[in-house]
Amino acid sequence: MKRIHVNEEYCIACRLCEIHCLVQHSQSRKIIKAFKEEAPRAMARLLVEEQGPLSFAMQCRHCEEAACLEACMTGAMHRDEETGAVLCDEDKCVGCWMCIMVCPFGAIQRNIVGRRAASKCDLCYGNEVPVCVAHCPNEALTFVEDTPSGNGSA
């Protein structure tokens, strides 16, 4: 499947990925509205980690054997058959946070201001290229076909 690759040496910590991810997951999908008008504000589905000169964006690895999927007690966490992406059905999720307990990448966040649900990367479902990748100015994020990567299995 196509996955997001993270190239930490190219990351400049501009956080454009974070901004565009938030906009993509807002109601209006418009940058100013998303930040100024929507309440609660949407959450970015990725995290930018930064320490001194080192930085990179981290989002769900969409693991082949995904620990979150195995730990999910409601069945909200599921694999999209077409794209292979690990998705959370936020209508089913009750926020037990078992996925947060087991994700070795720390790539799932609690959404408690909006609908109470696990918040994670959905590879911008429906988009050809996720917005974090599309807006990365230095190819620190790329979207490429690869062999299974990441094994978050417990």
Place this chain on the structure above:
Amino acid sequence: MRYLIIGNSAAAVGAVEAIRHYDRQSAITIVADEPHHVYSRPLISYLLGGTVDETRMHYRPEDFYERNDVETMLGVEVTQIDVRAKTVSLAGGGQVGYDRLLISTGGKPFVPPLPGADLLGVYTFTTWQDARRIDHYIDDNRVESALVVGGGLIGLKTTEALIERGIAVTIVELADRILSTTFDRTASKMAESILRQHQVEARTGTTVEEIIGRTGRVDHAVLRDGERIDCDLVLFAIGVRPNTGLIPADSGIAIERGICVDRHMQTTIDDVYAAGDCVQAYDMLIDACRPIAIWPNAYRQGYVAGCNMAGVDKRYEGSFPMNSIEVCGVPTISVGLTDPPRDEDYEIIDKYDRDALVYKKLVLYHNQLVGAIFVGDIDRAGIYTGLIRDGVDVRPFKEHLLSGSFGLISLPRDLRKHMVVGEGIEV
């Protein structure tokens, strides 16, 4: 090849999904005593509390059995397993044969023998049916107060549901603190104080001696120390024990605390596998087998069993206890060994912010993380779980472990690269 699965919960689903990954052809049959389509058992407390309705109970989509070509016999009890004839007998007559069998019969709630335990208004709470019965009892008898026996995770989830229903709850716990098996003293005391703020009283270090009824219904309970607690409802939430009742003593299937399984989830009899709350599987932290009745283990064990049943060599890497539970809205996670013996082999790193109600504790054994507690702030807790699972030597980043910015970035580059298997993060 004919696959037969007894039970219809997480382990069964894991097995079906694994088998169908490799074998689209062979027949799979599920026999289970509950009549329901596969549902999420842990959601019964949400159902009782009214935060989830019956339509959201399903663990897999409506067409799960059809899409996976699974024949189901639901609401059918298995009465016996014959490992020599490779058949199981069903209540009401009839037999089903198999080539490979998975026993995933789950756990049985434990109720101590106690005068008054047979009164109306005394329940265990492990199935959808239990939730429905308790729900009706609460409505029909206008229940205002309840006694929850057991201050562990199930007891707390039960308590939460009852609070949602506006019922006053008293918890009785035999240990000297609630959540004694998953928390340390500090975290337990935090949980007790959070509960107190929600008018939940915990009686610790004591137990119910007798339940007294009036006209056949629960009226009050008497504790060991003589205290009388008025209550309209008593719920036993002491925990579950492996449900191994179906297995004949002469079958050759070894049972200790649970059904014994090897690292392929096979029992001591060829072609008979077991998974989920009914087994004692490998615990990598204690390097021995024991029952750990948690949902993620059940699915994983079922999945591993399914692979091996389909002829694909798959090893169960083992697990360790882990739980995520909210105490009246305060998120908590506990993983592994959280309250180690006072011993120089162990090192504790912790942080306690009384005002913010945040507590974090890490337990190290010879520079390897073996346990963690998070109360109030559980963000990225899974990174620690991963370090425990992988037995990572934390020396290179030990001082950062509980720093505010701790993340994958704190890990050595090679380890980070290894975790994301080369392709994910290029270094």
